[in-house]
Amino acid sequence: MTETIQNDLADLYERTIMERSRKPRHGTRLACFDVSARGDNPMCGDRVEVWVRRDGGRIAEVGFEARGCAISIAAADLMADAAVGLDAAQARSLGERVASLARTGAGEGEDLDPLRPLAGVHSFPSRVKCATLAWHALRAALEGKGEATSE
Amino acid sequence: MTETIQNDLADLYERTIMERSRKPRHGTRLACFDVSARGDNPMCGDRVEVWVRRDGGRIAEVGFEARGCAISIAAADLMADAAVGLDAAQARSLGERVASLARTGAGEGEDLDPLRPLAGVHSFPSRVKCATLAWHALRAALEGKGEATSE
């Protein structure tokens, strides 16, 4: 592989992504939860199911089960970390900023820092959906819809 | 119009064709008839209706009404002459030879002579059907089918 290609790929599959995809920290169904939803990417068959436990208006815990590529699993795992402590509006807004990070490779704000490993996706347009699917599912769960798709 | 073009056209619209199309000799519905049928060319909208009176097994008289181009009217009028005296099998076979004359410009046999004015059609592939429509209708009438199409 040539140098620039390796750089691209190294960005896409950077260390956090590889670790999280191999061994997700939140990759299980929650024993008790308040809401849940499923996200499908019909074009490639990726699927993620999320379970959310709330505490007051805020997200207390997120668990997920995913079938899909390294990116989609790592992205779901990072989401499960980042969502804790947010209310529905905040989660939605963070999800939109993650989508923008994935599309453009850049984004402002400290709260994005733990999610920056996903920035490498921006060089791989057809993989952007892998990075955002879990956020779609989270939003669907919080809005009381059972299903979401990322297209 | 250049020379060869004029020749083409002169063959297509030769004297008999022009005369017959302007003033067909058999262009009326028969007052008494045994069988009749309609022929449609769906691609261009030409239509011919034929009425046949029989005497024994043979065609005694043919009348037609046509809407269509000069070729289709003249061809129907020539058919109405040529069919008299033939039985169904002979009419069918002559119709096939007319179709071949129209397609190729050539054909053997004295009985074709009165129909040779149609030979000029062969340089105009999309007009061949105009020359054969009346024969399709005649055949449909003799076979007891009410309709025929020429495609």
Add this chain to the structure above:
Amino acid sequence: MNLIAPAQTLTSADLTRLRADFPILAEKVHGRPLVFLDSAASAQKPRAVIDAMVNTMEHAYANVHRGLHWMSERATEAYESTRDAVAALINAPDRHEIVFTRNVTESINLVAHSYGRSLLKPGQAVVISAMEHHSNIVPWQLLRDERGIELRVAPISDAGELDLAALESLLSDGKVGLVSITHMSNVLGTYVPAARVAALAHRYGAKVLFDGAQAIVHRAIDVQALDADFYAFSGHKLYGPTGIGVLWGRRALLDAMPPFLAGGDMISTVSYERTTWADIPHKFEAGTPAIVEAIGLKAAIAYVQAIGYEAIAAHEATLTDHALATLAEIKGLMVLGRAQDRGGVVSFTMDCAHAHDIATLLDRQGIAVRAGHHCAEPLMHQLGVDSTARASFALYTTPEEIDALAAGLRRVREFFT
């Protein structure tokens, strides 16, 4: 592509440059320069369209949507970007409302099947006009015969204009679910007052579909300004490739409609028991689409936009006026339709010559016109003719070509008298 300066109409120098964009216009036919006056049947293609297709096939081709490799990503981007181009062309509020079909015929059939067989109910009615193309008649007849949905026909005046009062009375019982009507007649050239038709339809609770096959070739279309519910057209009449057409529909309608064709790309998940649909527009695009043709359509749209609808419309209006004036002087020739608001299509008959004979004689002079019923038999019937000859104009048509037509028609008349 030869850009022209922003102008009200096309100068003869503009025309010469534009014509050079269309390779086929340099052809000879029967030894004579081609005079192509059959663009309403299908328009010729500028080099930009041909190049876009060739380029795709030579440099960036693969199947779309599911591919994670470079070729597929490029082809998908190019294919999907046509949706944006079409949305911009007709001012659709949402790119997802653009569905690709084969042609306007399939677009109308899609609505007749998916909307007509689910959202219309027996006892409701569909209104068409008396000047429809078969493509906007027969799908509704099938619906009528299969589902008991009434088919009503809004009459036209002797001038060939839609009778709005009669349309209103057809709507007045409130049973009409859909008005499906041509935006411009392919026989008479008449433009229908689309915004007024839409307002009328909506007042009585009906949706409205415009068959824009002819209309979009000559004038800018704004589906929001028209307040349309569906708008349909074919690529091949808009200087684009064959094999690609468009259906635009309001999202709320498309969302509510069941899928039509089923297969790859239009599903969300499939199991033998239960299958769920993809979101629009994919729900309506089953199987491998006309990828290269969509990309060609985008080039056609860009070509038309670079010239500008204003210049095109002005040019074609000039041509049509010139044609009407010139043909009026030919003895025995009768033009059908005299609508106030009309596009670049002129149908006529001649007293001594049948339309097919006219077409053949013109052809031998290099002049291509169409002759026949123009897929509008019921209209022919109302006009009391079997067929007409039709000359139709495009952005590349010149006044000299119309003069050639007139001279040709004079020869035809001599020949037949």
Add this chain to the structure above:
Amino acid sequence: MNLIAPAQTLTSADLTRLRADFPILAEKVHGRPLVFLDSAASAQKPRAVIDAMVNTMEHAYANVHRGLHWMSERATEAYESTRDAVAALINAPDRHEIVFTRNVTESINLVAHSYGRSLLKPGQAVVISAMEHHSNIVPWQLLRDERGIELRVAPISDAGELDLAALESLLSDGKVGLVSITHMSNVLGTYVPAARVAALAHRYGAKVLFDGAQAIVHRAIDVQALDADFYAFSGHKLYGPTGIGVLWGRRALLDAMPPFLAGGDMISTVSYERTTWADIPHKFEAGTPAIVEAIGLKAAIAYVQAIGYEAIAAHEATLTDHALATLAEIKGLMVLGRAQDRGGVVSFTMDCAHAHDIATLLDRQGIAVRAGHHCAEPLMHQLGVDSTARASFALYTTPEEIDALAAGLRRVREFFT
């Protein structure tokens, strides 16, 4: 086109010459020579196909069928002659039995609508197999849900072969009206024993449709020898243009079937009260067809025939054997399907890498493979996977490209372990 000497397979010199016919194969991707192993999704186009399309648009284009002028006559001749070429290709007894569609998906939908909704009756059943593409599943689900026609699924063995005994028992109650089955699986590569399936179907009174999308690319098809009732395929997988597909059906069936899409060209006469249909094939071709694409398909057929199916099949068999042997040596890689009779498609999974990640990593090495469910979700489910990576071979594929794939896959595995 570079003709090759009649031979059992293609030599490496033949291959070099053939590859020069495909402009896109000279492209680089991410700075690496393109290794295109995604032909089963859509094949690349030889220059002969591109040229045929360009030539039409530059020299002899107009709308078909109704035109009495030179351009229309030439376009009509060229379009209609594709029907003869297709009839010859699949040994159809009658050129009128060749119906042009957009793709195999539309062909199957046409049968599901027109045959399925008139000649099949509630209580009857349709049999498909467990290895169908969504295009041959979902149209039958819609028919089931709308018309109460049962959908039965013939199982496949662990090797990925059709279970003929099980098929027979699905047929044995005599309720099955149609067996609609892939002739070659796009995931497992399996060829179905089509003649035996047809014989079985006929024994129990069912008709049989073959989805030949993949099969016709690799082997000569003879619909009479197979004793098929319907055969369907897409142009774009057979080195032809997008936007054109084929449905062949026996005349007696097509004659008995009502039209599907309605509009111009498919009618005989139209009045508001009563419309009559044109004869086949026109009855099924509504609106302006994909004229330029049909003409391109004819060039593709001529191209394939000039090389010869014998040489193509032998070449692809060699490639497939080579691929199976080479991939078997890669640790952690598992090939799905091991049918005796198979075509040039190899699906696989890897233990440490998801198919999408495999595809992305190969792409950056210039290697195009497909990854996903391949529009065959129920089959994925049976195989116990979400998705696979798939390499597929065409007449232009070289053994060296398969070696490049193997090397690439080794790098992928390193990367992920």
